[in-house]
Amino acid sequence: MASWVLRGGSVIDGLGGPRYAADVLISDGRIGGIISPGQAAAGDDIDVAGLVVAPGFIDMHAHSDLAVLADPAHVSKAAQGITLEVVGQDGLGYAPVNDEVMAATREQIAGWNGTPDLDYSWRSIADYLAEVDKGAAVNVAVLVPHGTARMIVMGTQSRAAAPAELLKIRDIIAQGLQDGAMGMSTGLTYTPGMYASDEELVHALAAVRDIGGYYCPHHRNYGIDVVDGYRACIDIVKEAGVPLHLAHCHINFPQNKGRAAEVLAALDEAMAAGVDITLDSYPYLAGATYLAALLPSWVHEGGQEAMSDRLADRGTRGRILHEIEVLGSDGHHGVPMDWTTVVIASTQRPENAWAVGKTVAEMAGERAPAGDAFLDLLVADNFGAGCLVQVGNEENVQAVMRHSAHTVGSDGILVGERPHPRGWGTFPRFLGHYARELGIMSLEEAVLHATSRPARRLGLADRGVVAEGNWADLVVFDPDAVGSRATYENPRVLPDGIHYVFVNGEPTIERGSRTDARPGRAVRRA
Numbered sequence: 004m005a006s007w008v009l010r011g012g013s014v015i016d017g018l019g020g021p022r023y024a025a026d027v028l029i030s031d032g033r034i035g036g037i038i039s040p041g042q043a044a045a046g047d048d049i050d051v052a053g054l055v056v057a058p059g060f061i062d063m064h065a066h067s068d069l070a071v072l073a074d075p076a077h078v079s080k081a082a083q084g085i086t087l088e089v090v091g092q093d094g095l096g097y098a099p100v101n102d103e104v105m106a107a108t109r110e111q112i113a114g115w116n117g118t119p120d121l122d123y124s125w126r127s128i129a130d131y132l133a134e135v136d137k138g139a140a141v142n143v144a145v146l147v148p149h150g151t152a153r154m155i156v157m158g159t160q161s162r163a164a165a166p167a168e169l170l171k172i173r174d175i176i177a178q179g180l181q182d183g184a185m186g187m188s189t190g191l192t193y194t195p196g197m198y199a200s201d202e203e204l205v206h207a208l209a210a211v212r213d214i215g216g217y218y219c220p221h222h223r224n225y226g227i228d229v230v231d232g233y234r235a236c237i238d239i240v241k242e243a244g245v246p247l248h249l250a251h252c253h254i255n256f257p258q259n260k261g262r263a264a265e266v267l268a269a270l271d272e273a274m275a276a277g278v279d280i281t282l283d284s285y286p287y288l289a290g291a292t293y294l295a296a297l298l299p300s301w302v303h304e305g306g307q308e309a310m311s312d313r314l315a316d317r318g319t320r321g322r323i324l325h326e327i328e329v330l331g332s333d334g335h336h337g338v339p340m341d342w343t344t345v346v347i348a349s350t351q352r353p354e355n356a357w358a359v360g361k362t363v364a365e366m367a368g369e370r371a372p373a374g375d376a377f378l379d380l381l382v383a384d385n386f387g388a389g390c391l392v393q394v395g396n397e398e399n400v401q402a403v404m405r406h407s408a409h410t411v412g413s414d415g416i417l418v419g420e421r422p423h424p425r426g427w428g429t430f431p432r433f434l435g436h437y438a439r440e441l442g443i444m445s446l447e448e449a450v451l452h453a454t455s456r457p458a459r460r461l462g463l464a465d466r467g468v469v470a471e472g473n474w475a476d477l478v479v480f481d482p483d484a485v486g487s488r489a490t491y492e493n494p495r496v497l498p499d500g501i502h503y504v505f506v507n508g509e510p511t512i513e514r515g516s517r518t519d520a521r522p523g524r525a526v527r528r529a
Contacts, residue, residue, distance in 0.1 A: 226256045
């Protein structure tokens with residue numbers, strides 16, 4: 004394996020301390036030394052004068068489950084300086100599965116991941132990680148998705164799990180953890196996780212307590228009951244006795260403007276009482292999901308054929324729209340719908356591409372009420388459309404970002420005609436716009452949020468810090484230029500200021516351009 008000397012730069016080691024001048028030796032995939040400037044032996048020198056050498060960034064909430072296998076370049080993430088992604092998020096994933104669940108999952112979350120041409124022959128977490136080990140642009144860690152495990156045992160039925168089913172779900176979670184998963188995720192506003200009680204989750208989390216890892220929930224309510232939603236997560240981990248990592252910790256919707264302090268106070272109180280908590284967020288106001296997620300939970304039961312039947316029935320259709328528009332459905336976190344905030348980001352069928360970039364209100368135009376246009380598009384696109392939801396609040400985003408438990412997660416959806424720019428710009432935007440331009444934290448602290456803190460949550464002692472002997476997952480960037488150019492209108496634009504990226508000691512970005520290397524491997528729970 005080749006070796007390099009990153010010569011003449013400043014090191015931000017990921018621990019939050021001030022940067023310092025040093026040369027960094029990369030040898031045999033690891034950091035071979037951190038050496039006083041000019042003292043390293045001559046070798047394959049890379050001049051990084053005026054640049055920062057930092058640990059590679061860890062994306063704590065990624066939807067690249069299929070992209071890391073299907074796209075050898077994976078430049079959207081590689082070019083941001085990301086060296087490790089955590090997939091299997093929001094309770095839905097592609098392992099562990101059986102044949103039926105693989106087919107159903109591919110259909111359900113096509114709006115997140117598309118349907119790339121892969122053989123899909125893996126079934127277990129171990130099988131999936133073995134696929135990653137064949138080579139990827141980044142390292143990959145995985146969570147066991149609770150919803151997928153539940154689907155194996157009881158399909159998409161809207162009922163409590165029987166005692167024997169609880170044991171089967173827990174056994175599936177346990178096997179995934181033994182295969183190397185980092186913990187368990189849930190998607191409690193998605194089918195079928197939304198049908199699980201808190202007691203079921205505590206039962207499943209016994210596997211995490213016994214084997215190791217953490218709990219990562221997409222919890223039940225980010226809207227009308229946002230504080231109670233976060234408190235419920237705390238109550239679950241207290242009873243289960245496991246660490247908590249809060250996925251995409253945002254406090255959205257106009258009703259919640261300025262309420263970040265309430266959520267963070269609840270977290271601080273729990274942390275002071277000994278609860279192990281971390282969280283992640285992305286530096287944008289809009290959220291993103293698949294369009295069908297906005298439906299009330301009861302509409303999803305039985306799968307897409309049953310959903311189509313419900314939407315075709317005039318009376319049922321009226322009930323659905325009344326819940327969404329007047330009462331506020333659980334699919335929209337209890338908040339009555341404002342159709343001007345929902346933007347179509349992608350469609351599965353080409354004939355529906357005309358809707359992309361339009362709000363649901365704009366899409367409906369003069370032809371039909373907005374709610375009917377929403378339901379019609381769902382059916383016409385086989386429930387495969389994706390959307391952005393413009394309900395964020397800048398004050399809350401910044402408050403969460405400053406918290407001592409904060410890490411960075413892109414929540415990046417990379418498919419579709421006009422996906423969310425967070426898939427291309429999260430980490431450069433965090434460093435450039437928020438740290439450098441707005442000054443909400445120092446660059447050194449921002450790097451800590453993106454490196455050593457998530458590495459600690461994942462239990463990785465040899466990543467996330469520039470230290471001799473650690474894996475050489477490194478990013479070299481210009482502190483004065485790093486930033487995102489991706490926008491909602493033009494999301495697939497690569498960032499500025501990222502000069503070099505090394506994954507396991509091999510360059511994936513060299514002088515700002517993607518190499519053909521695929522040094523990424525599966526990272527398993529210790």
